[in-house]
Amino acid sequence: MTITQLKYALAIAEHKNFTKAAEKCFVTQPTLSTQIQKLEDELDIIIFDRSKKPIELTDVGRKIVYQARNIVNEADRIQDIVDQQKGFIGGEFRLGIIPTIMPTLLPMFLKNFIKKYPKVKLKIEELTTEEILTRLSDGHLDAAIAATPLESDNIKERVLYYEPFVAYIPENHRLKDKKVIEVSDLSIDDMLLLEDGHCFRDGVINLCKTFKDQMDETFQLESGSIETLIKLSNEGMGMTLLPYLHTLDVREKLSPNLRHFKExxxxxxxxxxxxxSELKMQIIDAMHNVISGIIRGAIAFQNVEIISPKAK
Structure with a gap:
């Protein structure tokens, strides 16, 4: 068997289609099919059940694909070792970023990073935390930027920064006259939240539940974007919490609605x-250094209490 055959098998397992897998691998469909057939003949087993639509892995096929992923990753490490030995920082780098971080952090560091490391070909996707963990495990992402800790055995985490929660309180809200907010002031009953699937939503729920015995998760409104939450709040539908970097883009006339928490x-x-597996660590190190250097000037908060991004 060959590394190429194993890569073809991984592509088919991902796309569940020979034609799409061939396109992904930049070969013709007959070439890919022939190599998979040779692999199955050599092993004397069937990896893919071609009678199913879409194509499915057989029981033994699942085990082979799992092992193939480990082998391909280890093979990639050889080139990675050579790149690190030569001090080369370049090549394709697939990065995932969660939706509540992408719009604020990406514009802050992207231009600087590209200018400093022009040989790195960044491919950036906006993904949920669940999607990120799956793609990191499957080898379809090299790294990601997300809220942590995630407590995953297969994932390593390197902290970039701590981003405080900031309250957005509109006119006529019960907390409008408070200059500094305390966590005990929060009520889940008048809190506008991001829709399900956002880890920032889970963080807000965890924060409220820590100090309020309110297990009823029935909310007035949920939205897919922080900008919409601000607009709904301005319409008197409730208050919301924002990540600190999002407050830097709040219009000047609305900035009086922002309230920081008591430390x-x-x-x-x-x-x-x-x-x-720590592949492409030289690029990960470079990205960590660039982001850490830039963010230091934007967030000076140190006395913080980390709220879990995981649903409880």
Whole structure:
């Protein structure tokens, strides 16, 4: 068997289609099919059940694909070792970023990173934390930026910064006259939240539940974007919590609605995360250094209490 055959098998397992897998591998469909057939003949087993639509792995095929992923990753480490030995920082780098971090952090570091490391070909996707963990485990991402800790055995985390929660309180809200907010002031009953699937939503729920015995998760409104939450709040539908970097883009006339928390401020921990195999560490190190250097000037908060991004 060959590494190429194993890569073809991984592509088919991902796309569940020979034609799409061939396109992904930049070969013709007959070439890919022939190599998979040779692999199956050599092993004297069937990896893919071609009678199913879409194509499915057989029981033994699942075990082979799992092992193939480990072998391909280890083969990639050889080139990675050579790149590190030569001090080369370049090549394709697939990065995932969660939605509540992407719009604020990416514009802050992307231009600087590209200018400093022009040989790195970044491929960036906006993904949920669940999607990120799956793709890191499957080898479809090299690294990601997400709220941590995630407590995953296969993932390593390197903290980039701590981002405090900031309250957005509109006119006529019960907390409008408070200059500094305490966590005990929060009520889940008038809290506008991001829709399910966002880890920042889970962080807010965890924060409220820590100090309020309110297990009824029935909310007035949920939205897919922080900008919409601000607009709904301005319409008197409730208050919301924002990540600190999002407050830097709040229009000047709305900035009086922002309230900081009494220290230690509740905050989320933002990290660059990657698979424990530690491939492409020279690029991960470079990205960590660039982001850490830039963010230091934007967030000066130190006295914080980290709120878990995981649903409880």
């Amino acid at each position: 230690p401020s509740p905050a989320r921990e933002v990290s660059i995360i990657y698979h424990k």
